[in-house]
Amino acid sequence: xxxxxxxxxxxxxxxxxxxxxxxxxxxxxxxxxxxxxxxxxxxxxxxxxxxxxxxxxxxxxxxxxxxxxxxxxxxxxxxxxxxxxxxxxxxxxxxxxxxxxxxxxxxxxxxxxxxxxxxxxxxxxxxxxxxxxxxxxxxxxxxxxxxxxxxxxxxxxxxxxxxxxxxxxxxxxxxxxxxxxxxxxxxxxxxxxxxxxxxxxxxxxxxxxxxxxxxxxxxxxxxxxxxxxxxxxxxxxx
Numbered sequence: 001x002x003x004x005x006x007x008x009x010x011x012x013x014x015x016x017x018x019x020x021x022x023x024x025x026x027x028x029x030x031x032x033x034x035x036x037x038x039x040x041x042x043x044x045x046x047x048x049x050x051x052x053x054x055x056x057x058x059x060x061x062x063x064x065x066x067x068x069x070x071x072x073x074x075x076x077x078x079x080x081x082x083x084x085x086x087x088x089x090x091x092x093x094x095x096x097x098x099x100x101x102x103x104x105x106x107x108x109x110x111x112x113x114x115x116x117x118x119x120x121x122x123x124x125x126x127x128x129x130x131x132x133x134x135x136x137x138x139x140x141x142x143x144x145x146x147x148x149x150x151x152x153x154x155x156x157x158x159x160x161x162x163x164x165x166x167x168x169x170x171x172x173x174x175x176x177x178x179x180x181x182x183x184x185x186x187x188x189x190x191x192x193x194x195x196x197x198x199x200x201x202x203x204x205x206x207x208x209x210x211x212x213x214x215x216x217x218x219x220x221x222x223x224x225x226x227x228x229x230x231x232x233x234x235x236x237x238x
Contacts, residue, residue, distance in 0.1 A: 023072055024049060027065045034059070035070065083122065085112035085203070087226020091130045094219045103132035103141050108222045114151055122151040124165065130222060144172040145209065147186060162191045171211050173218070184211040192228055201228040 026034040026049055036051035047067070048058045087110045093103045108131070114124035128145040149167030168185035188207025195202055204225045211218040 023052065023070055025068045025070045026059060027068070028059070028063055029065045030063070035072070038067075081116050081230045083112075083114040083116070083124070084229045085110065085114070085124075085126075085226060087203070087205070087224040089205075089222055089224025089226075091132065091220055091222045093132055094221050102135050104135055106130065106132040106140070108224060110222075110224055110226065120153055122153070124149045124151050124167070126167070126169075128222065130220060132220075141174055143174065143211075145184070145186075146170050147184075149186065159194045160191060161194075162189065164189045165207075171209075173211065173213075180213075182211050182213050184209055186210070199230050201230075202226075203228045 023035050024038045026038075026047065028034070034049050034051055034057060036049050036053075038047055038049050039056070040048040044061055046058055046060050047064065048056065050056045052072075089108045089110065090105060091108045092105045109129045110126065112124050112126040114122040116122040126145070126147045126149055128147070130143050130145070132141040134140055147167050147169030149165045151163055151165045153161065153163030164187075166185075166187040168183065171182045171184045173180040173182050186207050186209045188205055190203055190205035192201040192203035194200075202225070204223070206221065206223040209220050209222065211220075
């Protein structure tokens with residue numbers, strides 16, 4: 001944790017420094033302006049630009065008055081969002097030999113919600129159910145997890161975005177037999193793929209969970225695929 005806090009602090013400083021964005025600006029002869037990234041130039045014929053709003057325009061050279069570059073301030077309140085996660089996945093028991101020997105890999109179901117409280121930082125409340133079939137054909141081993149996690153990401157105007165997260169919370173172990181509350185920690189990485197304009201994403205995650213108990217720590221590795229939704233779009237002009 002002593003190592004983690006400085007890393008998070010440095011990351012916040014880095015993300016703050018990227019609150020400015022340099023963009024291409026096409027000034028048209030009719031007075032209109034297009035801001036974004038020029039993705040193609042055909043000399044003396046046309047320019048293709050992808051705007052900040054996600055649209056792509058092919059502009060004839062004759063219609064362009066001038067092309068400049070501009071530094072934009074991106075207000076945080078225009079990026080703030082709430083995220084919703086739903087997924088199913090595959091869970092692997094690990095670390096403790098008895099845990100691995102008596103239980104097979106199983107499945108998990110996940111529901112989560114996150115609130116973006118800073119540029120590229122969000123706090124997520126994660127609810128997860130994991131089920132491990134018995135190696136001997138007996139009753140399954142299952143557990144519930146309710147965790148809070150700090151998400152570190154860069155959800156820009158890209159089709160693919162990576163992120164990482166770390167957190168911890170309460171684990172109810174062996175819920176099919178008896179409730180054994182335990183504390184635990186988790187960390188992981190994920191990647192999302194944009195399905196629609198900044199609102200709906202397909203995501204995949206893998207994580208490591210440590211459950212602290214009197215005996216050997218139980219460790220399991222969930223991987224999951226699901227849908228991530230956001231409550232609003234980027235508020236940027238074309």
